[in-house]
Amino acid sequence: MSNIGHNSYGPQIQACDDLHAQKYRLPNESFNEACARQAGAMSDDDEHRSAFKKILLNQRYMPAGRVQAAMGSPKNVTAYNCFVSGTIRDSMDSIMDKAKEAAETMRRGGGIGFDFSRIRPRNDRIVSLDSSASGPVSFMAIFDSVCNTIVSAGHRRGAMMAVLRVDHPDIEEFIRAKKDSTTLTNFNVSVGVTDEFMDCVAKKKMFNLEFEGRVYQSVDAAALWDEIMRNNWDWAEPGVLFLDRINDDNNLQYAETIEATNPCGEQPLPPYGACLLGSFNLVKYMYRGNQHKDYYSFDYQQFKMDIPNVVRAMDNVIDRTQYPLVAQEKEAKAKRRMGLGITGLANVLTLLGIKYGSPEAVRVTRKITKTLMCGTYETSAILAKEKGPFPLYTEEYHDSKFIQRLPLDIQDLIKRYGIRNSHLTSIAPTGTISFTADNISSGVEPVFSNQLDRTVQTEQGPIIVPLKDYVYNTYGLRNVEADDLSTDDHLDMQIAVQPFVDSAVSKTINVSDKVTFDEFKDIYMKAWKGKLKGCTTFRLAGKRYGILNKVEPLEEPIEGAACFIDPATGNKECG
Numbered sequence: 001m002s003n004i005g006h007n008s009y010g011p012q013i014q015a016c017d018d019l020h021a022q023k024y025r026l027p028n029e030s031f032n033e034a035c036a037r038q039a040g041a042m043s044d045d046d047e048h049r050s051a052f053k054k055i056l057l058n059q060r061y062m063p064a065g066r067v068q069a070a071m072g073s074p075k076n077v078t079a080y081n082c083f084v085s086g087t088i089r090d091s092m093d094s095i096m097d098k099a100k101e102a103a104e105t106m107r108r109g110g111g112i113g114f115d116f117s118r119i120r121p122r123n124d125r126i127v128s129l130d131s132s133a134s135g136p137v138s139f140m141a142i143f144d145s146v147c148n149t150i151v152s153a154g155h156r157r158g159a160m161m162a163v164l165r166v167d168h169p170d171i172e173e174f175i176r177a178k179k180d181s182t183t184l185t186n187f188n189v190s191v192g193v194t195d196e197f198m199d200c201v202a203k204k205k206m207f208n209l210e211f212e213g214r215v216y217q218s219v220d221a222a223a224l225w226d227e228i229m230r231n232n233w234d235w236a237e238p239g240v241l242f243l244d245r246i247n248d249d250n251n252l253q254y255a256e257t258i259e260a261t262n263p264c265g266e267q268p269l270p271p272y273g274a275c276l277l278g279s280f281n282l283v284k285y286m287y288r289g290n291q292h293k294d295y296y297s298f299d300y301q302q303f304k305m306d307i308p309n310v311v312r313a314m315d316n317v318i319d320r321t322q323y324p325l326v327a328q329e330k331e332a333k334a335k336r337r338m339g340l341g342i343t344g345l346a347n348v349l350t351l352l353g354i355k356y357g358s359p360e361a362v363r364v365t366r367k368i369t370k371t372l373m374c375g376t377y378e379t380s381a382i383l384a385k386e387k388g389p390f391p392l393y394t395e396e397y398h399d400s401k402f403i404q405r406l407p408l409d410i411q412d413l414i415k416r417y418g419i420r421n422s423h424l425t426s427i428a429p430t431g432t433i434s435f436t437a438d439n440i441s442s443g444v445e446p447v448f449s450n451q452l453d454r455t456v457q458t459e460q461g462p463i464i465v466p467l468k469d470y471v472y473n474t475y476g477l478r479n480v481e482a483d484d485l486s487t488d489d490h491l492d493m494q495i496a497v498q499p500f501v502d503s504a505v506s507k508t509i510n511v512s513d514k515v516t517f518d519e520f521k522d523i524y525m526k527a528w529k530g531k532l533k534g535c536t537t538f539r540l541a542g543k544r545y546g547i548l549n550k551v552e553p554l555e556e557p558i559e560g561a562a563c564f565i566d567p568a569t570g571n572k573e574c575g
Contacts, residue, residue: 339426357489389418
């Protein structure tokens, strides 16, 4: 175990510090030394290094786990958490090439998403071989086996996301592909739905399943939607991605088409896309007012001051890290994507005396995320003046629906200088980094429980540690818990955040036993109408208890492990 000194920086709870040391530090490296290593590897100059190091030491900003572990490390690892595969075409050569690339990506610690929609349907005629096709679901088994091989080679299980378009003729087989707890266990699966399909569902119309322009059959859209929902109700999968919303709101609509996401869904990415992640720890911006000892405020001024230092540091990672594949490096440097988000939101609302999901919570959340959006985009435009815009930047960038939502002064700044990074914001699950910040609330999620027992791995083996939520432990204030909230409380918060996030929001909507199946289906319809880019739910009463791809920690854990929702904590993690 590591030792925590008095008035030291970093985690103050032993179990939290131990996990941070295990996952993000070099052998015998202290928290302070880890921050110094990261700041040195990510900074422009001494002034920037000093400012960024102070932010890291105080945990006001926490880079994603891969960034913390990789930057300044002598190990041959990448700072990127998540990727999307190159396009999988309808040929054995393409399928096997992408399986090989996936193995290399996961070997380096990256999670990866795939779109299987270009593979011809089962029983389609293959004229050149005088045989029949086996369909996309059968080929998913190859990637699942590759992932198992990575495990047997001594690494933690890789995180994978499989996507199939809702209009693919094999969509029903895909929907049922994980109708147990033993099949394709290395995959999370999501249906890529279109606005056309959702309109057909709402209007109870027929919908065509087709491949390469040929209509295979016409189905009852509402019945197909019920099948998707019923499997999700029972088995927590498939999830739902709203493809048209993803592409219509994409800053690079002129340069790319997005068909898949990273394993936890917060990063819709193009072929070979990769994204750097990190989160601002909102609880570190809370301060007690002078007039009343129980009055807390959010320090917007400090938040705005920190954003430029963080954007500048994360932009440097793009040029200074290693990549599993050359194609991923070319894609990353052509667009310079990053995904900066927030964590600890529920704790902040508790300190402000605001109920999670209430109209006031929505207002405060929108103000915080708008501040993040404006700060990152303003900084990136200023960086473009200094270092140049991302290589694929053109005037068409200004036509993006997201860019047109920015304040006019920031739009003018981008028109004058361009912009350094094509995308800047994302809301990730942050389960592990939030725990290493003394168990703050995760991402934009509510607090699952104010107090629970957590299994912690130590050198002597697993032990059960009773842990309190950060605000409950530090301030004695109880948070409203996830089970006390309605599904609308969850949805309203996710919908509040999405307009200020250029990628997507990873958010789990807790569904109680009291929610009926029709009410459950309505969650997804409201998510589509609320212009979300995807939707994830968690029913403890389901047949699988959420996505439980649990893995045993190794001596050197690899970030990017399989995504799962832990029923003990409610946290969704992808590593």
